[in-house]
Amino acid sequence: MIDTKERPKTYLQYRGLIERVERIFAEIAMNRCMVNDPFTSIAEKIYMDGPRFLECITAPRRQEPGLAKNAVDTAVISLGIAHAMGLADCTIHTLLLGSLLHDVGMFSIPQSMLPTKDLVKTEQRCILAHPIHGYNVILKKLRYHNRIGLVALQHHEYWNGTGYPQGLSGTAITLESRIVALGAAFAAMTSPCSYRPSITGHQAMNKLTGALRTQFDPDMLQVFVGFMGIYPRGSLVRLNTGAIARVIEQTELPLKPRIRILADAAGEASTEEPELTLTEEPYLGIIGEAEDKVWYTRERLYETRS
Numbered sequence: 001m002i003d004t005k006e007r008p009k010t011y012l013q014y015r016g017l018i019e020r021v022e023r024i025f026a027e028i029a030m031n032r033c034m035v036n037d038p039f040t041s042i043a044e045k046i047y048m049d050g051p052r053f054l055e056c057i058t059a060p061r062r063q064e065p066g067l068a069k070n071a072v073d074t075a076v077i078s079l080g081i082a083h084a085m086g087l088a089d090c091t092i093h094t095l096l097l098g099s100l101l102h103d104v105g106m107f108s109i110p111q112s113m114l115p116t117k118d119l120v121k122t123e124q125r126c127i128l129a130h131p132i133h134g135y136n137v138i139l140k141k142l143r144y145h146n147r148i149g150l151v152a153l154q155h156h157e158y159w160n161g162t163g164y165p166q167g168l169s170g171t172a173i174t175l176e177s178r179i180v181a182l183g184a185a186f187a188a189m190t191s192p193c194s195y196r197p198s199i200t201g202h203q204a205m206n207k208l209t210g211a212l213r214t215q216f217d218p219d220m221l222q223v224f225v226g227f228m229g230i231y232p233r234g235s236l237v238r239l240n241t242g243a244i245a246r247v248i249e250q251t252e253l254p255l256k257p258r259i260r261i262l263a264d265a266a267g268e269a270s271t272e273e274p275e276l277t278l279t280e281e282p283y284l285g286i287i288g289e290a291e292d293k294v295w296y297t298r299e300r301l302y303e304t305r306s
Contacts, residue, residue, distance in 0.1 A: 013049065014056040014072070017042060021068040021100065029107040034142055043075070043096035050079040055248075058190060058201035058234035067103050070187050075099035077183035077228075081220065084227040087175075095176045097144060098151025102180050105134025105152060128164050131156055147176065155180045158215040178217045182224055185212070201232035202289050230254045236290040241265055244290045251279050255286065 024038045046053070053076045078099045082092045109130055134152030138144050154168060154177035161169030163181075173181075189204040199207075205228065213221060229250040231237055237245050242265025249258040256278035261270050278284055 010049075010052050011056050014053045017045060017053075018066075018068045018072050021071050022066065025068055025071075025104070025107065028104060028137065028141075037142075039097055039100050039142075042072075042100060043093065046072070046075050046079060046096055047092065050076045051083075054080060054232075055234040057187065058232045066191075067106060069191060070103060070184070071100045073187035073191065074102060074180060074183045077186055078179050080227050081179050081183065081224055084223045085220070091176070094145075094147050095151070095179060098148045098155075098176050099180050099183065101134065101138055101142070101144070101148065102152050102155045102184060103130070103134065104137050105130035105132065108133035108137070131165050147174065150174050151176050151180050153177075155184055157181070159217050160214040163215070178220055182208070182216050182220060185216075186224075186228075200289060201228075201235050202230065205230055205232065225254055226250075226252075229257050231257060231286060231289075233257075236262075237286045238288055238290045240285050240287050245276075248275065251277060253279055 020042055027034065027038075053072075057073045057076060075096050078095055079092065082095055087095070109127060131153045135149045138149040138152055139146065151174070153165070154173050157163040157166065157168040157173045157177065158181070159170060159173070159178070161167055185208060186201075186204050189199050189207065190201055192198040205225065208216070208221065209225060227250060229247065231247050233247050233249065235247045237247060237259070239245060239259075243261055244263040244267075245259040245261050247257045248260050251257055258275060258277045260273050260275050262273060263269050276284065278286070
């Protein structure tokens with residue numbers, strides 16, 4: 001849980017990581033030689049502070065699209081899954097580097113094709129080849145080991161065998177790739193792109209546990225729901241009393257997180273912002289997300305409460 005006074009500092013650190021990744025990606029896109037390992041220090045920072053960055057991904061703040069943000073978000077989410085699974089540090093190191101680099105193959109795609117939903121078949125085939133391009137960049141240019149390259153190669157492979165580029169299924173997909181596939185899907189849905197807006201963390205969780213669930217390792221998806229919650233950290237929710245709150249920490253029950261009250265049922269801002277754990281409040285519960293078109297705007301609320 002992030003202390004209220006620490007939230008602005010945490011967000012600046014999060015944005016700083018994204019800017020560092022953007023600069024490295026720019027070097028890769030221009031095909032410049034990477035003399036030193038550019039990603040390990042970023043992976044180490046995420047390993048140390050990743051749980052604090054989780055709220056930055058889902059909090060109601062205006063989001064900007066970009067591969068760098070998606071890379072950092074995917075790494076933060078993947079770290080949470082890895083911790084919840086109790087994975088060893090050596091596996092987590094591979095996972096974080098693979099997360100940061102999973103979409104590096106997109107820089108081999110002509111920019112005129114990125115990103116749009118109106119692609120002809122030849123352009124679609126080009127886009128679908130980006131995992132292969134990424135694998136080659138990671139091994140041949142960045143000189144990371146094969147397990148990291150496989151994350152880029154397999155992050156669009158699905159548990160049910162309907163993914164690409166190889167149509168792998170089940171445990172034929174590496175553990176790290178299965179984790180990154182789940183983290184990248186959530187990160188992509190909660191960030192905008194040129195042809196669609198972002199959706200909320202709660203909406204993304206509904207998709208991942210609903211129509212999209214067969215794409216992911218079912219045991220891993222269960223772990224993901226357990227640590228992320230149905231209403232992820234940072235979500236704005238309305239309680240059965242009418243009050244508005246922010247989710248600040250998950251508990252053992254996905255629908256009973258710890259919350260901070262922001263406003264009462266009449267929309268009056270709370271001056272004290274009391275914190276409650278819903279597992280300890282049998283008559284208090286979440287009835288849904290807080291609507292956008294009420295007394296606050298999402299951006300203003302996050303800025304003024306941060």
